[in-house]
Amino acid sequence: MKIFEKLETLAYRNIVVPLQGRTTFNFVNEHYNKGMKVLDFGCGTGSNSKLFNPEDYIGSEVDSSRVESSGKKYPKYKFEKIPIINSSKDKLPWADNSFDMIFVSLCLHHINAGSCKHIFKEFRRVLKSNGKILGIEPALIDGKYFSNILMNILDAGDYILPINKYKNMYKSESFTTTHINVVKIFGYNLWQYSSVATDEEPTKFENGKTQIRKITKPIHLLGLYGKWVVLIFLGYKLIDLLINMFGSM
Numbered sequence: 001m002k003i004f005e006k007l008e009t010l011a012y013r014n015i016v017v018p019l020q021g022r023t024t025f026n027f028v029n030e031h032y033n034k035g036m037k038v039l040d041f042g043c044g045t046g047s048n049s050k051l052f053n054p055e056d057y058i059g060s061e062v063d064s065s066r067v068e069s070s071g072k073k074y075p076k077y078k079f080e081k082i083p084i085i086n087s088s089k090d091k092l093p094w095a096d097n098s099f100d101m102i103f104v105s106l107c108l109h110h111i112n113a114g115s116c117k118h119i120f121k122e123f124r125r126v127l128k129s130n131g132k133i134l135g136i137e138p139a140l141i142d143g144k145y146f147s148n149i150l151m152n153i154l155d156a157g158d159y160i161l162p163i164n165k166y167k168n169m170y171k172s173e174s175f176t177t178t179h180i181n182v183v184k185i186f187g188y189n190l191w192q193y194s195s196v197a198t199d200e201e202p203t204k205f206e207n208g209k210t211q212i213r214k215i216t217k218p219i220h221l222l223g224l225y226g227k228w229v230v231l232i233f234l235g236y237k238l239i240d241l242l243i244n245m246f247g248s249m
C-alpha cells in the first residue's frame with residue numbers, strides 16, 4: 001500500500017494544505033508571537049512549519065518517512081520522530097515545561113480518546129504552566145448532514161467528533177477549551193480552538209467511533225484505494241490513445 005500512501009501525501013500537500021492555508025495562517029497569527037517555543041504535534045508533511053519562526057519550531061511525527069521528507073522540503077526547520085503514545089509509559093522526548101504552545105492540526109481525529117488522554121498528559125508535562133494548545137480538527141456539526149457524511153467518506157480519521165466531545169476529551173485530562181471558530185473548507189467544517197491546563201477534576205470520556213463513521217468506513221476504504229486505481233487506469237488509457245493518434249503519423 002506504500003504507493004497509495006505516497007499518492008495520498010502528494011494530494012494532501014498540494015490540494016488540502018493550500019486550500020486551508022489562509023484560514024490557518026490567520027488563526028495561528030492571532031495566537032503566536034515570535035519567540036514562543038512551539039511543538040507541532042503530528043506535523044505531517046511539515047507544511048505548517050512556515051507559519052512559525054524556524055528558531056521557535058519543532059515538528060513531531062510518528063511517521064519517519066514524513067519526518068525525512070519534511071526535513072528535506074523545509075531545511076531551516078527542525079523535525080523529530082516521536083513514539084506513538086498509547087500508555088502512561090510512552091513519553092514525548094522533551095523535558096517538562098519546554099513549550100509555550102502546542103499546535104495540533106488535523107491530528108486528533110486519527111487517534112482514539114483513550115490514547116488522546118495519554119497524549120494530553122504529555123502535553124501538560126511539556127507545556128509551560130502558562131502555555132496553551134492551539135488546535136484545528138474536523139468536527140461534526142448538528143444539522144450539517146452533508147458535511148458530516150462527506151468528511152467521514154473522504155477522511156482517513158476514524159474519530160471525527162462533535163465539538164462537545166472533543167472538549168470533553170480535553171476535560172478528561174483537566175484542560176479547558178475555548179471555541180474560536182468553525183471554518184468551512186472543501187466541504188469540511190474545521191473547528192479552531194485553544195486549550196489550557198487547569199486544576200479542575202478530570203471527567204470521564206467515552207471512547208469509540210461515531211455512528212456515521214461505523215456506516216461510512218467501508219465507503220471510505222473503497223474511495224481511498226478505488227480513486228487511485230481509476231485515475232491510474234484513465235492515465236494509462238489516455239497515454240495509449242495519444243500513442244495511437246500520434247504514433248501512426
Ligand SMILES: C[S@@+](CC[C@H](N)C(=O)[O-])C[C@H]1O[C@@H](n2cnc3c(N)ncnc32)[C@H](O)[C@@H]1O
Pocket residue numbers: 017041042043044045046047048061062063066084085104105106107110111115
Ligand atoms: C492529516 S495529517 C495532519 C498533518 C498536519 N498537522 C497538517 O495540519 O497538515 C495527520 C497526521 O497525524 C499523524 N498521526 C496519526 N496518528 C498519530 C498518533 N497516534 N500520534 C501522533 N501523530 C499521529 C499522522 O502521521 C499524520 O501525519
